[in-house]
Amino acid sequence: MLSRPAPAITAHLLRAMTRTPVAAIAMLATAPAVYAWARGHHDLSFPVTLASTTGAASLGFVVDDPAEATLNACPIPRAVRRWNRAGLIAIAIAACWTIVAVSAHAADYALGPLRVRLAETVAAAAISVAFAARAGRDGSDSPGLAAVTATLLALAVNSGLALQFTWLPMIGNPQHTIRWLTVAAVAGTVAWWWSRDPAARVTISIDSLRRAVPSLPRQDNPEASP
Secondary structure: OOOOOOHHHHHHHHHHHHOOOHHHHHHHHHHHHHHHHHOOOOOOHHHHHHHHHHHHHHHHHHHOOOOHHHHOOOOOOHHHHHHHHHHHHHHHHHHHHHHHHHHHHHOOOOOOOHHHHHHHHHHHHHHHHHHHHHHHHOOOOOHHHHHHHHHHHHHHHHHHHHOOOOOOOOOOOHHHHHHHHHHHHHHHHHHHHHOOOHHHHOOOOHHHHHHHOOOOOOOOOOOOOO
């Protein structure tokens, strides 16, 4: 197995990324923050939250690959290809956050503790990848877009329910960092489970192989040919 994609596959990953609306979603996520700063608003709490969750949710496009069925036969594991796609998407997310940070600084708005925003961002990204992995496993044509939509709806519903059920994590609450990290860990585990490569899980028992091929020599026979 190769630990990194060949140049041809890397070029395919770049072309596939240009066909996904990652950049458009990242720019739309930053638009409210830029608009609020341009209008002279100093409370950017909602635009910053929208940018962090929407930008992170775009990581669900890591599953989108129209040629994945073909590339599964290549010696490069699926995990390596998806990690490279995640790196490309992370560039768009980083650009999104840079624009938000500059707008917040210009509006004299404090982003708050970085650990809180980071925990929420990681949780949103993990939830999105989990949704995308499941949608891709079910044969969806665009699992990334479905994952972004499902993640934003799930976070919106959670925000409403968190007002009534205090044990749910609340966005922007500095005391809920551990809760968001727990959500990220659970969603990340689910994403890993649904993203497993079926070919990597195929195991063949030696006994079943001997039954299928009676002429197969036994290892405990010293006269058997190697």
